[in-house]
Each structure stands twice: as structure tokens, then as C-alpha cells.
Amino acid sequence: MSLKGRAHKYGADVNTDVIIPARYLNVHEPDELAKHCMEDIDPDFVNRVRPGDIIVAETNFGCGSSREHAPLAIKAIGISAIVARSFARIFFRNAINIGLPLFECPEAVDGTESGDLLEVELVSGKIRNLTKRKSFTARPYPDFMLELVEAGGLIEHTRKKLAEKGT
Amino acid sequence: MNLAEKILSAHTDRKQVAPGEFINARVDLILANDITAPLAIKEFHRLGVPKIFDPKKVVFVPDHFVPSKDIASAEQVKIMRSFAREQGAIYFEVGQMGIEHVLLPEQGLALPGQVIIGADSHTCTYGAVGAFATGMGSTDIAAAMATGEIWMRVPPTIKFVYHGALPKWVGGKDLILFTIGKIGVDGALYAAMEFAGEAVNALPMDGRFTMANMAIEAGAKTGIFAVDGKTTAYLQQRARQPYKVYYADKDAQYSQVIEYDVSQLEPQVAFPPLPSNTRPVSQAKDIKIDQVVIGSCTNGRLTDLRIAAEVLKGKLVHPEVRCIVIPGSQQVYLQALKEGLIETFIRAGAAVSTPTCGPCLGGHMGILAAGERCISTTNRNFVGRMGSVKSEVYLASPAVGAASAILGRIASPEEVL
Ligand code: SF4
Numbered sequence: 191m192s193l194k195g196r197a198h199k200y201g202a203d204v205n206t207d208v209i210i211p212a213r214y215l216n217v218h219e220p221d222e223l224a225k226h227c228m229e230d231i232d233p234d235f236v237n238r239v240r241p242g243d244i245i246v247a248e249t250n251f252g253c254g255s256s257r258e259h260a261p262l263a264i265k266a267i268g269i270s271a272i273v274a275r276s277f278a279r280i281f282f283r284n285a286i287n288i289g290l291p292l293f294e295c296p297e298a299v300d301g302t303e304s305g306d307l308l309e310v311e312l313v314s315g316k317i318r319n320l321t322k323r324k325s326f327t328a329r330p331y332p333d334f335m336l337e338l339v340e341a342g343g344l345i346e347h348t349r350k351k352l353a354e355k356g357t
Numbered sequence: 358m359n360l361a362e363k364i365l366s367a368h369t370d371r372k373q374v375a376p377g378e379f380i381n382a383r384v385d386l387i388l389a390n391d392i393t394a395p396l397a398i399k400e401f402h403r404l405g406v407p408k409i410f411d412p413k414k415v416v417f418v419p420d421h422f423v424p425s426k427d428i429a430s431a432e433q434v435k436i437m438r439s440f441a442r443e444q445g446a447i448y449f450e451v452g453q454m455g456i457e458h459v460l461l462p463e464q465g466l467a468l469p470g471q472v473i474i475g476a477d478s479h480t481c482t483y484g485a486v487g488a489f490a491t492g493m494g495s496t497d498i499a500a501a502m503a504t505g506e507i508w509m510r511v512p513p514t515i516k517f518v519y520h521g522a523l524p525k526w527v528g529g530k531d532l533i534l535f536t537i538g539k540i541g542v543d544g545a546l547y548a549a550m551e552f553a554g555e556a557v558n559a560l561p562m563d564g565r566f567t568m569a570n571m572a573i574e575a576g577a578k579t580g581i582f583a584v585d586g587k588t589t590a591y592l593q594q595r596a597r598q599p600y601k602v603y604y605a606d607k608d609a610q611y612s613q614v615i616e617y618d619v620s621q622l623e624p625q626v627a628f629p630p631l632p633s634n635t636r637p638v639s640q641a642k643d644i645k646i647d648q649v650v651i652g653s654c655t656n657g658r659l660t661d662l663r664i665a666a667e668v669l670k671g672k673l674v675h676p677e678v679r680c681i682v683i684p685g686s687q688q689v690y691l692q693a694l695k696e697g698l699i700e701t702f703i704r705a706g707a708a709v710s711t712p713t714c715g716p717c718l719g720g721h722m723g724i725l726a727a728g729e730r731c732i733s734t735t736n737r738n739f740v741g742r743m744g745s746v747k748s749e750v751y752l753a754s755p756a757v758g759a760a761s762a763i764l765g766r767i768a769s770p771e772e773v774l
Contacts, residue, residue, distance in 0.1 A: 205737075212742075213720075216427060217433075230740055254737065255737075256492040278546070287494060344497065349403075352504070
């Protein structure tokens with residue numbers, strides 16, 4: 191599966207409070223959350239973003255709280271993947287668990303500006319910057335995570351496991 | 358194996374685990390709150406499993422927006438409350454609740470040697486009692502509620518050793534802020550932090566909770582302490598069940614050992630917008646403040662309130678400052694009342710609230726307007742964390758918070774005593 195969209199680039203330590211501020215956490219419907227996605231770091235993001243677009247960021251993307259509302263908001267607004275130099279631990283789990291693909295690839299971060307058209311292949315981790323005609327390869331997923339990603343997330347993966355166990 | 362590895366391996370069918378390995382760990386305790394539980398419950402229902410794996414091991418705590426601040430948050434708590442009742446899970450109602458990470462150890466639910474997961478990033482707090490405790494998201498919690506297991510990658514462990522005796526007014530908050538200042542907000546990314554050395558051995562349990570609590574602020578999976586006499590004394594009247602204590606092997610491996618001499622450490626202040634932006638308080642004195650918050654899962658325990666009261670006793674909060682004190686649990690509140698601490702706060706002109714997360718995450722009970730500045734004993738000072746994106750949060754200990762409340766600017770306790 192390949193994902194394609196324009197890049198929105200951010201710096202280091204983009205935290206979950208700016209991705210979805212706590213004042214909006216009195217609901218948990220993804221579409222409601224999406225209305226305020228990135229509001230405290232980039233208020234115009236919700237107007238610019240198009241389905242399929244890709245977030246590109248420096249180190250430690252998604253640091254801070256465990257709120258799954260953060261990747262949910264990003265996914266619900268139509269972002270198809272995030273490419274970063276590194277991700278915060280809980281954000282990484284949450285995104286993989288809900289089926290939002292993440293890619294660690296410092297070279298692609300260096301080689302991309304906001305507005306560039308990117309294409310990303312899920313399994314191989316190939317990232318192509320179609321605007322700059324450059325390609326990169328993200329760090330591959332460990333087998334177990336690939337299983338999760340391919341199942342479509344943790345719930346689907348767990349359902350399968352439970353079915354195999356016959357419970 | 359080191360302490361974290363010992364605990365993890367005991368929760369798998371393996372004799373040995375090593376950093377980087379993926380494991381399925383059996384969990385002893387699962388936690389969710391009024392923000393994360395509704396989402397976890399929704400995902401749980403998608404699994405098609407009628408019952409949670411063990412109602413005695415699942416705890417729900419409404420603490421972030423309670424007593425409910427608006428209709429939408431009341432609806433969230435309602436979802437959690439009904440699910441807890443229907444499943445027979447452990448639930449703490451308003452009037453019995455506290456901030457989850459103050460409450461669970463105090464109630465003897467978080468115990469040494471356990472694997473604890475919570476849909477809250479500060480679940481790492483329970484490392485203070487020698488548990489392997491880590492925060493995750495709602496979907497993780499949903500899967501664990503159904504299966505009693507969780508996937509995990511065994512983290513490398515960084516050991517931090519603190520040498521020397523801590524000066525007066527310097528405590529767990531200063532040690533952890535100092536450490537994060539040194540290693541950065543991703544300095545322990547994916548790793549476990551193990552805390553040791555005579556300075557932390559001398560800390561009361563409350564100071565250890567503060568340190569373990571902020572391990573996540575360095576990106577860590579958990580922050581852990583070895584069990585000692587203080588831990589067992591703390592748990593003696595509390596533990597709801599027997600527990601097993603693990604110790605690191607003599608030949609335990611660490612990815613890194615970092616040592617600090619803290620005998621000359623000053624109280625620390627983290628400047629916005631990151632907990633790693635730390636400076637000694639002596640370099641933070643011309644900063645005028647509008648609000649002080651003393652509370653949270655980091656510093657809302659009895660020791661914290663005692664320190665704040667010691668500084669505020671017989672003094673007045675600066676006329677241009679709002680000082681908000683929030684005991685971390687009903688037990689803490691009641692004890693503070695008995696000791697006269699609450700009276701000290703009220704006489705000083707501080708507002709005292711029932712336990713809640715409230716302003717810590719910009720929820721309610723002390724939101725900042727544009728241009729306002731707050732010094733807070735909480736754990737995050739991100740942009741907009743406590744309100745307007747144009748407000749600022751400085752992090753410090755209860756001692757520094759209380760002194761700042763009196764002088765109306767960031768101050769060290771020595772300036773008022
Ligand atoms: S007090 Fe603050 S950091 Fe602690 S659980 Fe509540 S919101 Fe989170």
C-alpha cells in the first residue's frame with residue numbers, strides 16, 4: 191500500500207498538548223477532535239490539510255500525555271502517515287495501535303520542505319519526495335509491529351488472537 | 358538482569374528477557390481515567406469480549422475534569438462509571454477519589470514487583486514502590502482489559518546515581534528537574550530510568566513518587582526504585598494483597614550509568630516551554646508571577662503540603678497573586694486538615710480545592726489568560742498547558758512555589774524565612 195500527499199513540516203518536541211489541547215478532551219469522537227488538530231502550534235493547519243497529506247517532523251514527535259486523542263485527531267483529519275526523526279514512546283504505540291503509520295527517517299526529514307509531494311510505501315518503508323526527486327528508506331518495522339500494522343491495529347490483531355485461542 | 362528486566366521476565370513464560378525483545382507481559386493492574394477510559398471502553402466493545410479479564414485488577418479514577426466541569430465531561434465520567442459498575446471493576450467516586458497516581462499507591466493497589474499499565478502517561482509514578490509501571494494509550498488498555506496481557510518491548514535501563522546529602526529545601530522535584538535538564542526531554546526515550554544513591558535513599562516516599570512521576574518527561578518508559586525499608590513501612594498498613602520484591606542481579610547490565618554529586622544542588626526551576634529548560638532558582642528571580650499552583654500527581658502529597666505550609670505559615674500570599682492549593686487525595690486532604698496545614702493556607706490567602714487534576718492540564722480551577730504567568734508544582738510547562746497559548750508555566754517544588762506566592766515573583770524559600 192502506498193500513501194501520497196503534501197508534507198506539513200514541524201520542529202522538535204511537538205507535544206500532545208499542542209496536537210490536541212486538553213480543553214477539547216471532554217469528548218472522544220475522532221471527527222470532533224479533528225476540528226482542533228494542531229490548533230495550538232499551527233491554527234491554520236485544519237484549513238490547509240488535504241486527505242492523504244503527510245506530517246514531517248524533527249525529534250520526539252508526540253511527547254507528553256498518553257492521550258490517544260492526539261493520533262486519532264491526526265488520523266481523522268486525513269493525515270495518512272507521519273515521518274519524523276524520532277517519536278515519543280506512547281505516541282508511537284498509540285499510532286500503530288490505531289493504524290496510523292509512522293516512519294522514522296532522519297534523511298527524509300532533512301530532505302523535505304513543507305509543501306513537497308511525498309509518497310510512502312507501508313511495508314518497505316520507501317519514501318519518495320516527488321517534488322525534489324529524491325528517495326529515502328525508513329527504519330523497517332520489527333516483525334511484531336509489522337504484524338500489528340498489517341492487521342490494521344491492535345484491536346483487529348487481538349480479535350484474531352482471541353479467535354485462534356477459541357475464546 | 359536488572360530490576361526492570363527481573364520484573365518483566367517474571368511476567369512472561371521466559372526465564373530471561375533482554376532489552377529490545379518484544380514480550381507479552383501479564384499485567385497486575387490496569388488504570389484509566391475520565392479522559393482515557395471512554396475511548397478504551399469504546400475499543401473494548403469492538404473486541405466482542407463481554408467481560409474484563411479480572412475486575413479486581415482494573416481501576417477507574419475520575420480525576421481530570423471532576424467534579425465535572427461541564428456537561429460533556431459529565432457524560433465522559435458517566436460512561437466510565439456505568440462500565441465500572443457493570444463490570445464490577447474498582448471505581449473511586451468523587452468524595453473518595455484522588456488524583457490517580459496519588460491514590461493508587463496510597464490505597465495499596467500499586468505494589469512492588471507488579472507490572473502496571475495505565476492510560477495515563479504518569480503511570481510511571483508507581484516505580485517509586487518498585488513496580489514496573491508504564492503509561493500507554495486507550496487501545497492498549499482495551500486489549501489488556503480483555504486479555505490480561507500487553508505487548509511490550511523490553512527497555513534498556515539507564516541507572517542514575519545521586520551522591521551526597523541534599524541541602525535543606527532541595528528534594529525529589531529538584532533532583533528530577535535537574536536530571537531532565539541534563540539529559541533532555543528525550544534523554545531517556547524508550548528506556549527505563551533506575552534511581553539510586555544515598556541522596557535518593559534519604560528521600561521520603563513522597564519525594565520518590567515525584568521523581569518516578571516525571572520519568573516520562575525525559576521520554577522514559579518507567580522510573581524505578583529498589584524497595585527498601587521506607588517502601589515496606591509505607592506499604593505496611595496499605596497493601597491490599599501480598600507482593601513479591603525483586604532486586605537487580607549482582608551482574609546486572611545497564612545501557613548507561615550516570616552519576617551526580619547533588620550535595621550543592623539548588624532548588625530548580627524549569628522555564629517554559631519544556632521541563633528540560635531548567636535553571637537554579639538563584640538565576641530565576643526577576644520573574645513576576647500571577648498564579649501559583651501547588652498540587653498534582655507530582656507534588657500533591659502530604660510531604661509537599663507540609664513543606665508549602667512551613668513556608669507560608671504566618672505569611673500572606675502577595676496581593677497580586679492567586680495561590681491555589683490542591684491536595685492530591687481525600688486522605689491527604691484530611692490529614693492536612695488535622696495537621697492545621699489547610700488553615701495555614703487559608704489564613705495566608707490561598708484557595709484550597711477538593712482533589713482534582715484541574716489546572717495541571719488546563720482543565721479547570723485555575724486556567725491562565727493570555728500574558729499570565731504561573732509557577733506550578735506540576736510536571737509539564739508546554740505551550741498552552743494551563744490555558745492560553747500566550748500564558749507561561751514554570752515548574753518547581755512546593756517550597757519554591759510557596760516562596761514565590763509570598764513575594765509575587767519566582768523566589769527561593771530562603772528569601773522569605
Ligand atoms: S495531575 Fe496533571 S499530570 Fe497528573 S494525572 Fe492529572 S493531569 Fe496528568
